[in-house]
Amino acid sequence: MTTTTGNAVRHGAWPSPIDAATAAAHDGSPEYVGVVGEDIWWTAPRPAEAGRRALIRRRPDGTEECPLPAPWNVRSRVIEYGGTPWAGAVVDGAPLLVFANFADQRLYAFRPDEPRTAPRPLTPVGAVGGGLRWADLTVHSDRGEVWGVLEEFTGERPTDVRRVPAAVPLDGSAAEDRTAVRELTAATHRFVxxxxxxxxxxxxxxxxxxxxxxxxxxxxxxxxxxxxxxxxxxxxxxxxxxxxxxxxxxxxxxxxxxxxxxxxxxxxxxxxxxxxxxxxxxxxxxxxxxxxxxxxxxxxxxxxxxxxxxxxxxxxxxxxxxxxxxxxxxxxAPGHWTEWNPTLAAAGSRVIGVAAGARTSYELVELDVTTGRTRVIGNAHHDTVDPAYVPDAVARTFTGPGGREVHAQVYPPRNPRVTGEGPAPYAIWVHGGPTSRALMVLDLEIAYFTSRGIGVAEVNYGGSTGYGRAYRNRLREQWGVVDVEDCAAVAQGLVAEGAADPARLAIRGGSAGGWTSAAALTSTDTYACGTVIYPILDLLGWSRAGGETHDFESEYLESLIGPLDDVPERYRDRSPVNHGDRIDVPFLLLQGLDDVICPPVQCERFLEAVAGRGVPHAYLTFEGESHGFRRLDTMITALEAELALYGQVFGFTAEGVAPLELHT
The missing domain is CATH 2.120.10.30 (TolB, C-terminal domain)
Incomplete structure (x- = not known):
């Protein structure tokens, strides 16, 4: 064991077997579990296959297969975040699967037991705007249809769209004929x-x-x-x-x-x-x-x-x-799992779900209701790295302004070869949403940093889910205030107890977490640097009037900030893009060029605001990436760039990682 004495092994430079490729390769989890006959199906991430979602089949004997090879990508774009992209039923004694293909968003039907038969389209390609999209599917074989949500664009703007429950015939008669799609009821609501x-x-x-x-x-x-x-x-x-x-x-x-x-x-x-x-x-x-x-x-x-x-x-x-x-x-149910994803399926006396723990990755778990026993039936966890390098996660409650509770998960540095000395650098991670929650599960991206001596704290700030409506409503009209304050409260709490070095604090987040990170960098002096990933930076641009985001969230700011018509000044005052003169610490911007939720123009506008001010920064963009990085090479580049930033700011050399070129 190496013990730090003086600067022998600086925090951040601890030797770690967890490289960026290992961390990125295990990103994501199984999703959309369902039962068709005796088989269990789900979608699974494939970072090394251009980030596609594969459809996996588990037979009763435990064997698994992926009947749809690349480039088939089972993923819906309805409301851009998607939804259940496949459904199945036993028809004429054999399984029939229907799925949404990401590239064209058409529904396809295929018979997995007929491998020489290619999937056949069930819906036409939409000719207007974002076209025709489908999600939340159910096959009704007795009716000869698949039911789901139809999202249909009526113009070129993101908000030119209608949604309605609809039925698609399984015989393929709607493959080239939009009129053969049967709308089940009038489109009287924006979302269904x-x-x-x-x-x-x-x-x-x-x-x-x-x-x-x-x-x-x-x-x-x-x-x-x-x-x-x-x-x-x-x-x-x-x-x-x-x-x-x-x-x-x-x-x-x-x-x-x-x-x-x-x-x-x-x-x-x-x-x-x-x-x-x-x-x-x-x-x-x-x-x-x-x-x-x-x-x-x-x-x-x-x-x-x-x-x-x-x-x-x-x-x-x-x-x-x-x-x-x-x-x-x-x-x-018994078991070591501490987090379950919202993808439950029930069949007979079985319940199937996706679960993980603080030291185990996401697994497919089956509960036998008659015996009360649970067992792993798919995507079984295997230690891809020595568990000694995985941090010991701790659920914490900190005190925020006014004595309010702030929930967080803290991941102290951990490495069996090094005993750290003194307070460690810490990165405050901010989840997206913002109406969401950071989950305390095994995450090798977190271990990538903690095994090198950098602590991580994930903050479930006011506005996060899981703690009741009152906690969730704290963020109403307070976005950019409560979230920033709560993240700072966690950082300052870690400093006060001697765990974190006040001179070596970072903040990082993506999407809404990118917003909070940028807002913190332009409104506080808590952090020495920050990593801002596919962020929201200009509220007026991202509002319903600005038109720079998709329909689902186009009026989200009405509750997060306030009615635009009533408080337009609040949109200007809280936007990081209007406070480029306040940022004076290095930062890294990471952005997918195909992102329609938080488009690159937001980053570009922010960079214009800080140009010529001498603030070191880097802006990395990625072709083919949208909202949420899915490709292996992208995730590797992003992780290494973030570590390089910390090395240059916190004063250590990140072994095996190229220096990050910072511009001013």
Whole structure:
């Protein structure tokens, strides 16, 4: 073991076996789990294959295969963040799969047991704007259709778009004919989720909302009768409103309508009367049984045929449990997993989900309800690096301004070959959203830094999900204030207890986290440098008036900042682009050139504002990358550039990493 004495081994220069390629290769997790017959299917990241999402099949004997080779990319662009991009059913004794292909956003059908038969298109290519897109799919083989959300562009602007529940014939008759797509109901709402058909086939339920609301602000649970010709009749709202978020709806086998709604201040599971809208809380707790709906089709609960409901629940981290609707009792599944993704599937006596822990990567986990046992059935964790180099994560609560609680995950430096001396440099990581949450799971990108002697703290600032509506609402009209203050509170708390060096603090984040990072660099003197990734930097440009983002978030700022018509000065005053004269520390900007959510023009405008001021900075752009880096080479470059920045600012040499060329 090497012990630091003086400057023998500076924090940041500790020898580590975790290189950027190793960290990047294990980025991402399985998603969109489903059961077709006896097989389990899901999508999986493939960073080395241009960042595509592959469709994986697990047979009952445990063998896995990927029946769709590259370049097939099973990923939807609906609301740009996507949604469930595939669905399947057993038809004529064999599986039939329908999926959205990322390149053209068409739906395709294929028979995985007929490998010589290529996928055949079911929908046409849209000729206007962003075209026709599909998500939140369900195959109804008895009706000869696949149901889902149709997103259809009506013009060239990002906001020239309509969304409606729709049905596509499985026979391919709509492949070149838009008129063969059957709209199930009128497009009366800006946003909808995929319709869920009742067990008797007589009713359908879905959620809907409109600008300027986001789905965690307020949604409506909609229900309609299904007529003999398959269209919806008498659509009406059962529950919901501008201050009630219904985040998921589904039917139990007995015909009960279930919904996760936060009418109590927490997303709890309710039984809703389809006739009257009377809602009964099945398990009243100050816990979340749902979360923010960022992708259409996310599932935090899944009813089982014999009565229980598989649920994800908790404060902060969500765990898997079985809820008895009759008693309100929840029995948690055994296992070491501390975080479960919103992608539950139920079949017979099995519940399948995706889970990870602080020292294990995302795995496909099956709960056998009859025995109460859990087992890993796919994407099993293997130690790709020596666990001794993985940090020991600690969930912490810090004190922010006014005594408010600020939740965070702290990852101290850890390396079996080095014992650090004195306070360490720390990077404050800011999650995106901002209505989201940092998850305490194994992340080799974090270990890339902590194994070299740089601590990481992920901040779940006010506005984050998982802690109830009141905590979430702290950010209303306070974006750029509460988030910045809470991140600083964590950094200062780590300094006060002697863990962090006040002269060697960094801040980093992507998307909304990039906004907070840039806002912190231009409004505080807490940090010595920052890494700003595909950020929002100009609120007026990103607003509904500026038109520099996509439709889904085009009016998000109405709640985060305030109504544009009422407080235009607030949009100007809080924007980092208007405060280039206030930044005086080095920074790194990372941007995908195909990003339509946070476009490159935001970075370019910010660079113009700081030009000629002598502030060292670097701007790296990446062809073929959109919002969220997915390609292996991009992620490697980004990680190494970030480490190089810290080395140049904090005074260490990053072994094996090229110096970052900084401009002034």
């Amino acid at each position: 989720t995929g319709p869920r058909l009742s067990p008797d086939g007589r009713r359908a339920a879905w959620t809907a909302w409109d600008h300027p609301l986001m789905p965690w602000d307020g949604t409506q649970l909609r229900i309609a009768d299904v007529t003999a010709d398959g269209t919806f009749d008498g659509a009406r709202t059962l529950i919901g409103g501008p201050e009630e978020s219904v985040t998921q709806v589904d039917w139990a086998a007995d015909g009960s309508l279930l919904a996760a709604t936060d009418r109590t201040g927490w997303w709890n599971l309710h039984r809703v009367d389809p006739a009257t809208g009377e809602a009964v809380n099945l398990c009243p707790r100050e816990e979340e049984f749902g979360n923010a709906l960022w992708k259409l089709g996310q599932r935090w609960f899944a009813p089982l045929d014999h009565g229980p409901v598989a649920v994800l629940h908790g404060v902060g981290a969500l765990r898997l449990g079985l809820l008895d609707p009759a008693t309100g009792e929840v029995a948690d």
